Amino acid sequence: MNPTNFIEEKWDYLIILDACRYDYFESMYADYIKGELSKRISAGSSTNQWRDANFQGKYDDIVYISGNPHLSENTSVYDYIAGEHFHKVYDVWRYNWSQGTVLPEDINKTAIQSLGKHPGKRFIIHYMQPHAPYLVLGDDAKGYAQCQGDAGRCLAGENDYKNAPEYKKKMLKWLLKLFTWNNILGNHPDWMLRKWLKLPARAPMEYVLQHYDNIALRNAYKENIRIVLQHVAELLKYLSGRIIITSDHGDLLGEGRCYSHPPKSVHRILLEVPWLVIDKKHKDVLQPDADNQPAERPDDAEMSQCEDADEQMKAKLRDLGYM
Secondary structure, rough: OOOOHHHHOOOOEEEOOOOOOOHHHHHHHHHHOOOOOEEEEOOOOOOHHHHHHHHHOEEEEEEEOOOOOOOOOOOOOOOOOOOOEEEEEEEEEHOOOEOOOOOOHHHHHHHHHHHHHOOOOEEEEEEEOOOOOHHHHHHHHHHHEEOOOOOOOEEEOHHHHHHOOOOHHHHHHHHHHHHOOOOOOOOOOOHHHHHHOOOOOOHHHHHHHOOOOOHHHHHHHHHHHHHHHHHHHHHHHOOOOOEEEEEOOOOOOOHHHHHOOOOOHHHHHHHHEEEEEEOHHHOOOOOOOOOOOOOEEEEHHHHHHOOOHHHHHHHHHHHHOOO
16 A cells, blocks of 8 residues: 555545544544545655655645644744745644643644635644543653743753763763664663653653553553544534545554654554545534634733744753654
């Protein structure tokens, strides 16, 4: 099966559930949404790889609602500025960063209020869930502590890592040389070694593995799917036409001691994504109300107190386990 070119498919609304596996989605979606499900192959195992493979042109007919810092209106992220490719990009991640991620209700608010502002346009609506962090585990379990200013949130322990004993950090560096080029400890030997050395975790999924186990990780992942599907079902009340619910890539949850979604992987779990088609008539659509107001962009005075946009973006990518 060849990779799907998302831009060449027919749709009015393309809804992206970040890091959503086909197998988990297949077992859960029918409790919330009705549609025709099939399996597709993604062109990438990470968001930026998927993004670059699908959206290299200029698409003046598309509005992008972005919960993912990999797609930013004005900031270059791995040499890609989304605002140069789409009619309009809403950086929801920049102004609605909560619990170390972008909550699905904030994606809904921005999407609903943006619909009437761009008549005749298609929409890509990109939720962060089920990507880590895992909302059901609570704030402490996700491993975040509040940063200063407007830089989002940092992993708890990220700053403490600087204060860790030097001999442990040197030991980690030495051991990584032994385990990086084999699969004895899986695809994240640094995660396993930090756990053994009692060093702080540096990624949301890693934190869960340090404090729980694979079963808890998979249950938390499933709960993220459940939460985002509930919000997608609410959003669908405002949409009509041909709607596709899919994902940019999957997520490894311990299969073969492998985790997360490394770029350029050919692992089947990472490349198989859901493709749920919904054809909906306009007569069933609700109109936005005053309670669904999107967050407004800060004015210049407020922005002058924030970190540089590049630094905000980098901090939030780090929160999600990147960079």
